[in-house]
Amino acid sequence: MKAENVPRTMSEKIWDDHVVHAQQGKQTILYIDLHLVHEVTSPQAFEGLRLTGRKVRRPERTVATVDHDVPTTDRLLPIADPISKQQIDTLRRNCREFGIRLYDLHDENQGIVHVIGPELGLTQPGMAIVCGDSHTATHGALGALAFGIGTSEVEHVLATQTLLQYKPKTLEIRVDGRLGFGSTAKDLILYLIGRLSTQGGTGYCIEYTGEAIRSLSMEERMTVCNMSIEAGARAGLVAPDEATFEYLRGKPFVPEDFDAALARWSRLPTDEGASYDRTETFDAGDIRPQITWGTNPGQVVDIEDKVPNPADLDDPTDQKAAAKALEYMDLSPGTPMTSINVDRVFIGSCTNGRIEDLRAAAAVLHGYRVADGVEAIVVPGSGLVKREAEAQGLDRIFTEAGLEWREPGCSMCLAMNPDKLEPGQRCASTSNRNFEGRQGKGGRTHLVGPAMAAAAAVAGHFVDIRQWDYK
Amino acid sequence: MQPLTKHTELVLPMDQSNVDTDQIIPKQFLKRIERTGFGQFLFFDWRFLDDGSDNPQFVLNRPEFSGASILLAQRNFGCGSSREHAPWALADYGFRVLIAPSFADIFFNNCFKNGLLPIRLEESAVGDLFARTAAHPGYQLAVDLENSTITDEHGLSLSFEVDAFRRHCLLNGLDDIALTLEREEDIAAYEQAHGIG
Numbered sequence: 001m002k003a004e005n006v007p008r009t010m011s012e013k014i015w016d017d018h019v020v021h022a023q024q025g026k027q028t029i030l031y032i033d034l035h036l037v038h039e040v041t042s043p044q045a046f047e048g049l050r051l052t053g054r055k056v057r058r059p060e061r062t063v064a065t066v067d068h069d070v071p072t073t074d075r076l077l078p079i080a081d082p083i084s085k086q087q088i089d090t091l092r093r094n095c096r097e098f099g100i101r102l103y104d105l106h107d108e109n110q111g112i113v114h115v116i117g118p119e120l121g122l123t124q125p126g127m128a129i130v131c132g133d134s135h136t137a138t139h140g141a142l143g144a145l146a147f148g149i150g151t152s153e154v155e156h157v158l159a160t161q162t163l164l165q166y167k168p169k170t171l172e173i174r175v176d177g178r179l180g181f182g183s184t185a186k187d188l189i190l191y192l193i194g195r196l197s198t199q200g201g202t203g204y205c206i207e208y209t210g211e212a213i214r215s216l217s218m219e220e221r222m223t224v225c226n227m228s229i230e231a232g233a234r235a236g237l238v239a240p241d242e243a244t245f246e247y248l249r250g251k252p253f254v255p256e257d258f259d260a261a262l263a264r265w266s267r268l269p270t271d272e273g274a275s276y277d278r279t280e281t282f283d284a285g286d287i288r289p290q291i292t293w294g295t296n297p298g299q300v301v302d303i304e305d306k307v308p309n310p311a312d313l314d315d316p317t318d319q320k321a322a323a324k325a326l327e328y329m330d331l332s333p334g335t336p337m338t339s340i341n342v343d344r345v346f347i348g349s350c351t352n353g354r355i356e357d358l359r360a361a362a363a364v365l366h367g368y369r370v371a372d373g374v375e376a377i378v379v380p381g382s383g384l385v386k387r388e389a390e391a392q393g394l395d396r397i398f399t400e401a402g403l404e405w406r407e408p409g410c411s412m413c414l415a416m417n418p419d420k421l422e423p424g425q426r427c428a429s430t431s432n433r434n435f436e437g438r439q440g441k442g443g444r445t446h447l448v449g450p451a452m453a454a455a456a457a458v459a460g461h462f463v464d465i466r467q468w469d470y471k
Numbered sequence: 472m473q474p475l476t477k478h479t480e481l482v483l484p485m486d487q488s489n490v491d492t493d494q495i496i497p498k499q500f501l502k503r504i505e506r507t508g509f510g511q512f513l514f515f516d517w518r519f520l521d522d523g524s525d526n527p528q529f530v531l532n533r534p535e536f537s538g539a540s541i542l543l544a545q546r547n548f549g550c551g552s553s554r555e556h557a558p559w560a561l562a563d564y565g566f567r568v569l570i571a572p573s574f575a576d577i578f579f580n581n582c583f584k585n586g587l588l589p590i591r592l593e594e595s596a597v598g599d600l601f602a603r604t605a606a607h608p609g610y611q612l613a614v615d616l617e618n619s620t621i622t623d624e625h626g627l628s629l630s631f632e633v634d635a636f637r638r639h640c641l642l643n644g645l646d647d648i649a650l651t652l653e654r655e656e657d658i659a660a661y662e663q664a665h666g667i668g
Binding site for chain 2: 132317
């Protein structure tokens with residue numbers, strides 16, 4: 001059998017297509033099609049180029065935006081935080097000096113790097129994509145091999161348009177059946193992380209397969225792939241299909257000869273008979289709306305469950321971690337999740353800051369008001385999402401319900417800008433990490449989907465979305 | 472990059488799993504545009520109390536571990552954000568070697584770029600090292616990267632696995648980019664074959 005006839009998985013095909021140089025026992029030099037850059041993990045990389053007198057090899061293959069630090073309030077005001085301003089100004093200067101396209105603060109396409117890539121059609125099936133951000137796997141939803149890198153690697157990509165990589169092992173996560181009433185893509189991925197653990201995917205590239213994945217919209221697939229890293233996997237992919245092609249058709253940066261591209265992309269899915277290094281199967285019917293109770297995304301339960309007792313866990317290391325998490329979260333074992341009150345609600349992020357997420361939240365909020373004492377913000381993932389939401393009247397639903405409607409950015413997902421929790425505050429958040437202090441020192445984060453976050457804003461406590469009275 | 476060869480140093484035990492990079496270096500320090508000076512902020516939220524004084528409970532502040540350069544931790548160390556500020560902070564503080572049952576991929580990779588050696592050992596071996604650290608005040612380990620061994624003065628002798636190429640780079644303090652650029656012709660050939668440029 002000829003080498004090209006050996007059945008291959010999708011990630012192996014993309015890998016093979018990008019090998020510049022492979023040598024036994026060494027990292028492969030892998031060509032990078034698209035490099036996305038933001039203000040936080042790039043300044044030292046550009047400085048490294050300057051110190052060594054190196055150039056950016058292919059400036060047209062790097063695209064930059066500002067998202068992590070940017071204020072989400074009035075953009076006509078100057079950036080109040082001088083250190084954030086310096087970081088944003090540094091990116092502007094670097095992009096100018098090295099000839100890189102930047103979607104700056106006032107650009108209509110500014111937004112979270114993982115939201116704008118797909119919506120502009122920069123992200124395409126079969127590409128190798130990197131970004132100095134661990135949530136780069138988001139782009140895998142379109143059938144790209146996409147993963148997060150460190151700043152030294154950002155510098156390496158800028159200088160060489162390649163990356164040194166070991167070929168990842170392949171992990172198929174097959175989800176059969178259909179999600180039940182009230183369960184969303186966010187619940188699906190939280191459930192998977194809970195089952196796989198936060199390190200279950202380490203060393204692997206995940207390919208999500210099965211009927212439940214196939215029936216997800218493109219944005220829902222992005223939510224799933226986005227959180228692959230929370231299970232330890234650097235990359236997570238979904239095979240491109242008609243939904244992918246329809247999503248991409250007409251986007252600004254897709255290939256001019258779209259039909260030729262479709263023909264190429266159609267050959268990407270895993271061949272029949274190809275084998276994965278490992279396969280795990282799940283049934284979507286088992287997945288109920290999820291909520292985290294602890295300080296990592298794997299510490300998650302069904303919404304109708306109670307806060308677990310660390311003593312009930314099998315592993316002593318897990319027991320210890322759970323006890324520490326409960327102390328930080330100020331929760332007692334046996335407390336029903338739906339009885340936990342919230343002070344703040346955050347709807348947004350690269351996980352759940354797209355138009356479908358905002359529609360889901362708005363559907364819950366329609367005709368309701370945010371509970372007294374609860375502060376809630378909605379932060380669209382990009383300028384495009386913001387305009388689309390406003391065209392559909394979602395912004396009015398939010399503001400009439402008493403939520404704040406903000407400008408696009410990462411915002412309270414990582415609280416590098418002024419949007420953050422005060423010590424002791426508890427938040428229903430549609431973001432991806434419930435680490436200690438992630439949303440502000442001393443803040444307590446519960447990860448949920450957009451509808452459950454919206455319902456918590458109205459009720460003042462967590463709610464089983466399956467019992468929500470939609471108006 | 473500073474070469475790393477043989478290293479005999481004090482061990483600091485951090486008996487926690489899933490230590491994420493948000494804890495190693497909290498977000499408020501990611502706004503700096505330099506690569507240096509992050510050690511003072513290492514584990515900031517755990518290390519300092521609200522009034523800015525040292526948290527005496529936190530292991531980094533315990534006098535018996537002062538000057539330690541080998542960090543011992545539980546599984547999935549360095550999970551979460553890709554921020555290379557985490558290894559920058561660990562290295563700047565003075566750590567050279569990290570030992571745990573497992574590390575998160577991006578963090579693991581970032582360590583090698585900054586002269587930090589992350590060593591994966593079996594969970595039982597790591598458990599034994601925690602016990603030894605508790606039993607012997609001033610416990611030191613000798614890490615020999617060239618021969619991939621870890622020994623102590625109490626009869627311990629372990630070998631660890633490290634990728635040959637990464638070991639070579641660490642031993643010699645080599646720069647990845649310079650090595651890749653030696654293959655510039657291959658990159659150009661790839662680009663030409665794919666109509667890039």
